[in-house]
Amino acid sequence: MRKGFVQCPHCNAPATIRTSEWVNETVKDLYLICLNTDCGHTWKAQLAAVFTLSPSAIPNPQINLPMAPSDYVRRRYPESAREPGNDPGHDPRQIPMFG
Template identity: 45%
Template sequence: MRMMCPHCKDMAYTRTSGQLTVTSRETVFACRNPECGHTFTAVTEINRTLSPSAIPDPKVVLPISSHVQRALLQHQLQTMPGAAYTPSTRQQTGDLFEASPAAG
């Protein structure tokens, strides 16, 4: 991710970042202009929903964007037939350098 340096207006690039909450992340930026050298942090925050999740987490509360036609969405949710669905889990990849059980 890039951001403009507020001092020299050159591009600053991400050095590191970390999750603060489920809806926010702090990123450390470094200006690429060696004469400036400004290093700063910025917080990125999720602030509204544009399209509702198919697997919502009830602990995450986000307002729905004003462009979403709530009445239409509610009508669609009430009239759509249900379907059996089981979310797939992400397959875990093993350690690339670990000896395989067959090679043991």
């Protein structure tokens, strides 16, 4: 599954966002369609800002988004994925930028 795609909850095929509309400053309704023509499922989902991981350098005083809970642990790649050649986004044909 490529990043940026949503899976259809019925057939697990990629889906695309057809349209969207803001509910408020931190919630957006998304209208999706499954790209599997045999399935054709359409549905509504929501995208919501839940909490802040790093504060904004230009905060909007009208937005009250709490900081992440103190026990929140961000997802990390396993050590094996961080080794050269094991990174799923690594392209060995890419010229190194810093070294």
